[in-house]
Amino acid sequence: MNLTLIRKYSAPECIIGELSINGTFECFTLEDIERPVKSAGVTAIPRGNYEVVITHSERFKKLLPLLLNVPNFEGVRIHTGNTSVNTDGCILVGKSKTENSVLQSRDAFNVLFPKLQAAAGKEKIFIEIKGSEPLKW
Numbered sequence: 001m002n003l004t005l006i007r008k009y010s011a012p013e014c015i016i017g018e019l020s021i022n023g024t025f026e027c028f029t030l031e032d033i034e035r036p037v038k039s040a041g042v043t044a045i046p047r048g049n050y051e052v053v054i055t056h057s058e059r060f061k062k063l064l065p066l067l068l069n070v071p072n073f074e075g076v077r078i079h080t081g082n083t084s085v086n087t088d089g090c091i092l093v094g095k096s097k098t099e100n101s102v103l104q105s106r107d108a109f110n111v112l113f114p115k116l117q118a119a120a121g122k123e124k125i126f127i128e129i130k131g132s133e134p135l136k137w
């Protein structure tokens with residue numbers, strides 16, 4: 001399975017993107033802003049390709065997608081949340097977006113996660129994170 005996250009819109013504290021599965025739009029994303037130097041808990045992961053596995057999160061006490069081998073980051077997951085306060089360097093998902101948030105996050109995650117779980121049993125999952133210079137709101 002191939003996921004693609006395209007970072008599209010930049011706000012002062014976050015960046016909004018679009019996540020697709022095998023080329024089909026799935027949901028919106030919210031991440032911390034991109035920074036030239038990593039600052040703990042407030043920096044988006046570097047653009048690139050990462051393998052995604054489903055593992056148990058000690059923090060969230062449930063199974064969640066985990067991105068592997070992210071330079072200078074550990075524990076980068078895809079999970080629910082609405083604003084940059086909720087990311088801590090992770091990728092949040094939502095069914096709709098505003099300038100500074102994704103909305104209906106649980107609904108988006110509850111549609112996305114079963115697809116990832118089904119794929120994880122049969123094939124590897126990869127996410128490509130990319131984008132041109134994000135548009136300002």
